[in-house]
Amino acid sequence: MSAPEIDRMMQLLARLPGLGPRSARRAALHLMKRRDALLRPLAEALGEAAEKVATCSVCGNLDAQDPCAICRDPKREATSLCVVEDVGDLWALERTGAFAGKYHVLGGTLSAMDGVTPEDLGLDRLADRVRRDGITEVIIALNATVEGQTTAHFIADQLTGSGARITRLAHGVPVGGDLDYLDDGTLTAALRARRDV
Numbered sequence: 503m504s505a506p507e508i509d510r511m512m513q514l515l516a517r518l519p520g521l522g523p524r525s526a527r528r529a530a531l532h533l534m535k536r537r538d539a540l541l542r543p544l545a546e547a548l549g550e551a552a553e554k555v556a557t558c559s560v561c562g563n564l565d566a567q568d569p570c571a572i573c574r575d576p577k578r579e580a581t582s583l584c585v586v587e588d589v590g591d592l593w594a595l596e597r598t599g600a601f602a603g604k605y606h607v608l609g610g611t612l613s614a615m616d617g618v619t620p621e622d623l624g625l626d627r628l629a630d631r632v633r634r635d636g637i638t639e640v641i642i643a644l645n646a647t648v649e650g651q652t653t654a655h656f657i658a659d660q661l662t663g664s665g666a667r668i669t670r671l672a673h674g675v676p677v678g679g680d681l682d683y684l685d686d687g688t689l690t691a692a693l694r695a696r697r698d699v
Contacts, residue, residue: 508534562607564589572596572605579603581638583666585628585657587611587645595643603641606631611649612656623653625660632664642670646691 504512508530515526533541557563558570565571572578582603586592592605608623620626632640642657644650658668674692675684684692 561592561605562589562609563592563605577602581636582641583632583635583637583639584641584643586643587650587653591643591645601641603639608644608653611644611647611653613649620656620660625657628657629660629664632661632666637664637666639667639669642668644670646673646687 511533512523512526512530515521515529516523518526521529533544554566555564556566556568558565558568558573560569560573563570563572567574579602582601583606584592584595584601584603585606585608586595587608587610589607592607595601595605606628608625608628610618610623612618612620612623631637640657640661642654644654654670661668672695674688674695675681681689
């Protein structure tokens with residue numbers, strides 16, 4: 503019913519997270535209707551990003567320079583390292599402004615079912631970096647999934663004897679959360695991580 507170019511655009515848009523075939527069709531139609539205001543600038547921005555943005559060779563962040571702006575920043579705390587699963591997690595932590603150290607992006611988590619091994623995640627590079635850079639604290643900021651917890655334990659075991667303090671993000675009741683709506687696992691984690699008032 504539509505031109506092959508539009509079909510291809512819809513198929514590619516449908517591959518994006520959060521967009522299914524119907525959402526991709528709506529997005530494609532919206533882009534076509536607003537060609538000058540949206541479609542052309544978007545195509546230009548995508549081309550520029552594909553050409554200029556690369557993965558930081560130090561931490562795994564995305565930036566137009568290598569090393570990235572965070573790794574180059576002399577004001578960052580050089581002995582504190584936050585380990586995250588993906589670049590999106592790094593960006594989420596940066597939005598808070600609560601962490602002033604450096605990062606290490608794994609690019610995934612260990613998963614026997616998906617065949618993701620420690621070598622795939624470069625966990626030996628992480629251990630080398632901790633020892634080489636004199637890291638005094640490693641904050642493991644992985645998702646509270648089975649794979650995330652497995653990866654966190656593996657990293658903690660691998661860094662035993664490095665001299666670095668190994669910590670993880672707290673799990674439990676979110677700010678503004680209503681206890682009645684939380685699952686049992688979250689409530690259990692919150693009770694175990696309780697602290698003095």
